[in-house]
Amino acid sequence: MPVAWVNSYIYLGYPLVQSLSMVSLKDQLRPRMTAAHARLFAYNGATQHLNQTARAQLFKTYVTASVGYLLAFLPLEPSVFASLDSTTRAFTRRCLDYFIYSPTALLHVEAAAPSGVALVVRARVQLALSLQNSTATASPAVAVYAKLAALPCKVHGRSGASWVDDTYNFITTLVSLGVPPPRPSSPFALKSTAKAYARAATYALLRAEERGAHIDLRAAPSISGPTLSATARQYVADDMFGYSLDSNDLGHFGAASPLSARCPGGSGSLLTKTLTTSQHAVTLLARARLGPTCLTMAPLGPTLWLRPLVCSVDWYKGTAHGFICPLCPSGAAADAWHILNVCSHPAVAAARVPARVSLADLLARIALLAATAQTLNSLPAGRVRARAAALDVAAFSPSLNWDTPVGLFLAYRLCLAMPFPESCIAANERLGCSAAALGRLLDSVCVRDHALRALADAWVTGGARILDTIGGCWRDAVNASGAPPRTPPPALSHFR
Numbered sequence: 001m002p003v004a005w006v007n008s009y010i011y012l013g014y015p016l017v018q019s020l021s022m023v024s025l026k027d028q029l030r031p032r033m034t035a036a037h038a039r040l041f042a043y044n045g046a047t048q049h050l051n052q053t054a055r056a057q058l059f060k061t062y063v064t065a066s067v068g069y070l071l072a073f074l075p076l077e078p079s080v081f082a083s084l085d086s087t088t089r090a091f092t093r094r095c096l097d098y099f100i101y102s103p104t105a106l107l108h109v110e111a112a113a114p115s116g117v118a119l120v121v122r123a124r125v126q127l128a129l130s131l132q133n134s135t136a137t138a139s140p141a142v143a144v145y146a147k148l149a150a151l152p153c154k155v156h157g158r159s160g161a162s163w164v165d166d167t168y169n170f171i172t173t174l175v176s177l178g179v180p181p182p183r184p185s186s187p188f189a190l191k192s193t194a195k196a197y198a199r200a201a202t203y204a205l206l207r208a209e210e211r212g213a214h215i216d217l218r219a220a221p222s223i224s225g226p227t228l229s230a231t232a233r234q235y236v237a238d239d240m241f242g243y244s245l246d247s248n249d250l251g252h253f254g255a256a257s258p259l260s261a262r263c264p265g266g267s268g269s270l271l272t273k274t275l276t277t278s279q280h281a282v283t284l285l286a287r288a289r290l291g292p293t294c295l296t297m298a299p300l301g302p303t304l305w306l307r308p309l310v311c312s313v314d315w316y317k318g319t320a321h322g323f324i325c326p327l328c329p330s331g332a333a334a335d336a337w338h339i340l341n342v343c344s345h346p347a348v349a350a351a352r353v354p355a356r357v358s359l360a361d362l363l364a365r366i367a368l369l370a371a372t373a374q375t376l377n378s379l380p381a382g383r384v385r386a387r388a389a390a391l392d393v394a395a396f397s398p399s400l401n402w403d404t405p406v407g408l409f410l411a412y413r414l415c416l417a418m419p420f421p422e423s424c425i426a427a428n429e430r431l432g433c434s435a436a437a438l439g440r441l442l443d444s445v446c447v448r449d450h451a452l453r454a455l456a457d458a459w460v461t462g463g464a465r466i467l468d469t470i471g472g473c474w475r476d477a478v479n480a481s482g483a484p485p486r487t488p489p490p491a492l493s494h495f496r
């Protein structure tokens, strides 16, 4: 027997009006998140010495989980997303000690802190799916939802007068941007479906923003492999707007992410999945991913390049494009890509020779651990493909040439612990290519976080060790040369 709606309903202290458009919730939510952040991190000595992963997880668990039920009722408006973002962003910068002008998207993805869009959409869609799929049809919330959903629609969508209408309109808008509606595979998959949907919605909205509202995104190619360059902004562009959308095409949508999407912009960086990796290694890789600015910070930055304790805004702006490598005639701004793959200074080139042996070992180890993770989790789909791809990695590795563009790309991705899909490699280069085989393996592995711990530990530790060796060699050579930092001319800038 359905319970009739009355306007005096109170849910967890908040009045529920029939329209459920509770704009006042937004005003209550932000102070709540800010206060929780202050209590947990700003004035709390116990959390100040935790590593980055623990801090990020604490924030996500405590702050975003404790306000989850409120998030579901927030309006789906850009101003709401932005106000939530500023809270999570401020925390993330402080927590990870990031560069003040580092791209926002990078902050979100490295800390695996969802953006405001993702938080609100996930909470709202999860609630909607729960109410749609609930068997407790007599409960007030389910009855109200069913009643609202049954109201007559206008020709072009619903009237937009209720919470259900808002949600419906939002999903319809996203369908026009190429995002399929959320369809849980089972009543137990509501949470993961909402999560995957929120991620796809975030990408679609960002893409629409980036390319202009009048571009038909359905006509745009869905797969655009990342370019082989390596600046912080390029990462963000690749990962937010590029191949991470592939997870849609891989048939995993709505269930879980393949390992190839366990990257910035996918379902979070491997850096946040490690348990035994040293703080040094995590810091090194997190900073190296920032592009040229990483060389104004320890541990890779030469002494004369390091940022002073107190920096002016002008200093940040002046160094945002990095500094020209003084060791070689390339004239390029030095960054992790340059040090690993390009710099022709004799000492750096010499350090690259043993590093490539270590890279080959790391490649074999990663392939083994990825295939093992797949087996352990016993998900039938992809297991055979994963095993075949792991064998291909082993078979093709002896003929791997690290000096080709694909070889340089692979070296870079291995060192920075950034998984990638097979579609990164051009179709005509995939035959007999170990990078493509690794991408295929990472596409096939679709497991839960805990099954990836061993892989994340090995990959992050191994990659950081190689980068540390070559980077240390480059840094010592710059220190010995005594070269002062020189900013590149605007034409060479990575951040145009």
Ligand SMILES: [Zn+2]
Binding pocket: 325, 326, 327, 328, 329, 330, 334, 338, 342, 343, 344, 345
């Ligand atoms: Zn150089």
